[in-house]
Amino acid sequence: MKNKILAALLTVALVGTMTACGNKSEGGSTDSSNTQSSSSTASTDTEGGEDTMLGADSATVRLKVGTTTAPEGHYVKGLQEMQKLLEEYSDGEMTLDIYPNSQLGNERDMMENVGMGVQEMCLISTGPIPNFVSDFAVLDLPYLFENEEQAYKVLDGEVGTSLLGQLDSQGIKGVGFWENGFREVTNDKKEIVTPDDLKGMKIRTMENNVHMATYQALGATATPMAWSEIFTALQQGTVDGQENPIAIIESAKVYEVQKYVSMIDLFYSPCVLMISQSTYDGFTDAQKEAFDKAAEEAKDYQREYSSSYNKEAIQTMKDAGVTVTEVDKAVWQEAANAVYDQLDSLNLNKELVEKIQSSK
Ligand code: EAX
Numbered sequence: 149m150k151n152k153i154l155a156a157l158l159t160v161a162l163v164g165t166m167t168a169c170g171n172k173s174e175g176g177s178t179d180s181s182n183t184q185s186s187s188s189t190a191s192t193d194t195e196g197g198e199d200t201m202l203g204a205d206s207a208t209v210r211l212k213v214g215t216t217t218a219p220e221g222h223y224v225k226g227l228q229e230m231q232k233l234l235e236e237y238s239d240g241e242m243t244l245d246i247y248p249n250s251q252l253g254n255e256r257d258m259m260e261n262v263g264m265g266v267q268e269m270c271l272i273s274t275g276p277i278p279n280f281v282s283d284f285a286v287l288d289l290p291y292l293f294e295n296e297e298q299a300y301k302v303l304d305g306e307v308g309t310s311l312l313g314q315l316d317s318q319g320i321k322g323v324g325f326w327e328n329g330f331r332e333v334t335n336d337k338k339e340i341v342t343p344d345d346l347k348g349m350k351i352r353t354m355e356n357n358v359h360m361a362t363y364q365a366l367g368a369t370a371t372p373m374a375w376s377e378i379f380t381a382l383q384q385g386t387v388d389g390q391e392n393p394i395a396i397i398e399s400a401k402v403y404e405v406q407k408y409v410s411m412i413d414l415f416y417s418p419c420v421l422m423i424s425q426s427t428y429d430g431f432t433d434a435q436k437e438a439f440d441k442a443a444e445e446a447k448d449y450q451r452e453y454s455s456s457y458n459k460e461a462i463q464t465m466k467d468a469g470v471t472v473t474e475v476d477k478a479v480w481q482e483a484a485n486a487v488y489d490q491l492d493s494l495n496l497n498k499e500l501v502e503k504i505q506s507s508k
Contacts, residue, residue: 197251203231203243209435211427212245213269214252216375221399222457223271223419224248226326226450233442242438244269254374256355263319265426273328273419275354281314286500288358290484291477293416296327296455298508303418307504312420321428324447327454328417329393334406337388339473341410343367343483352378352390357494358487359415363391365486379405393417395454398461403470410473412480421447 196202199219203210211234217223224246231244252258258270259280278285286292293299302308303325312322333340333351340346347367353359360370371387381387382405389406391414397403421443431439466472491498 196245196247197249199248200251201228201231201246201248203245204235204240206240207235207238207243209238209242209431210245211242211268211423212247212252213271214247214250214258214267215271216250216255217248217396218399218401219248221248222327222329222395222450222454225453225457226446227271229449229453230442230446233445234438237438237441238435242435250374250376254376256374259318259320259422262422262424265319265424267424268427269421269423271326271419271421273354273417275356275359275417277315277420278356278358280318281311282495283314283497283500284311285356285358285494285496286504287311287418288356288415289496289501290362290414290487291481292504293508296416296451299416299418300451302504302508305507307500307507315420315422316425319425320422321425323421323423323443325418326421326447327451328419329395329454329458330413331391331393331415331417332397332409332411332413333389333391334397334402334409335389336382336406336408339408339410339471340389340412341473341475342479349389350387352381352387358496359391361490361494362414362484362487366480366483378402382406393454394458394461394465398457398464403465403468407469408471408473409465410475412475413477414480414484 201219201224213227215223215227227244227246231246234242234244252267252270253261254276255270255272256276256279258267259272259276261267262270263280274284274287278288293302308325312324315322333346335349335351337349338345340349343366346363349368350371351363351368353363353370353372355372355374360372363370371381373381373387378387378390378400382390390402392400392402394409397406397409403409423439428436428439462472487494491501
């Protein structure tokens with residue numbers, strides 16, 4: 149097991165090194181005038197790590213999009229679909245250059261850079277967003293949605309549209325809600341069946357107050373950190389476990405250093421596709437139409453890919469000797485409900501919670 153942790157660590161270190169090199173060679177910000185005039189300097193900015201997935205060389209409007217997730221994962225699959233569709237709908241003029249594995253920084257960094265127009269796009273979980281737009285925090289409540297259909301109905305409806313619109317306060321156009329998935333808990337010590345099994349365990353969470361409060365209410369010690377730090381933290385014992393959707397656990401190979409996965413479905417985790425408002429405003433009407441169409445169709449593709457991927461991913465982990473435990477979710481829901489008594493102290497918009505409850 150130790151060799152596996154070392155291998156995983158070396159992978160992260162290697163990507164980190166290449167990221168640093170990649171960043172050194174990248175130019176500075178891309179302002180909207182460049183986007184339209186498709187400055188040729190953009191192409192010199194497209195160096196990156198070995199995992200970088202550059203669009204067609206011939207494209208002149210290049211949109212750099214970052215994600216913390218693995219190249220084989222469901223975020224990147226959706227971005228690759230959008231890359232293909234954008235090239236098609238713009239007659240080859242526009243493309244995405246995809247930077248996985250935190251090459252452009254952690255989720256909070258990327259959101260700030262997109263807001264400043266330093267980076268064109270990112271695809272990130274809702275984890276860090278409430279630090280910028282507090283209303284997003286309601287989406288991180290435990291057991292808010294029973295299934296994906298309920299989540300899509302709310303996220304694609306009035307509530308989701310309004311939340312995305314609030315990102316303009318940060319200089320960001322919220323393009324759409326894609327899917328991270330229902331978040332499961334993993335560890336390397338023992339099988340987790342009920343919340344009592346979490347007692348005394350240090351569980352890595354996103355830097356998100358609602359997730360932290362929920363794990364504390366379940367009896368664990370919530371330990372927030374950026375995703376890129378997870379393998380080091382697991383190796384050094386800073387944390388005993390972490391929580392993420394199956395697609396992340398499998399594609400990032402977390403299961404190689406975590407023998408137990410418990411299917412608690414504690415949170416439904418969307419991810420948000422963002423573009424710098426200044427970049428989008430610099431598009432021609434035709435470019436906006438191509439971008440919007442490609443993004444909308446890629447969202448549907450990515451959600452379908454996400455749910456089909458999970459079944460295969462669980463089998464991959466079982467074949468690798470991982471214990472995948474189904475739990476009695478009613479027991480978990482009862483324990484997690486304590487967080488709903490903390491809406492005021494967590495500064496959550498109660499009217500918005502009620503609106504979601506009544507519209508799902
Ligand atoms: O957005 O930090 C996390 O656990 C996220 O799920 C991951 O970065 C993908």
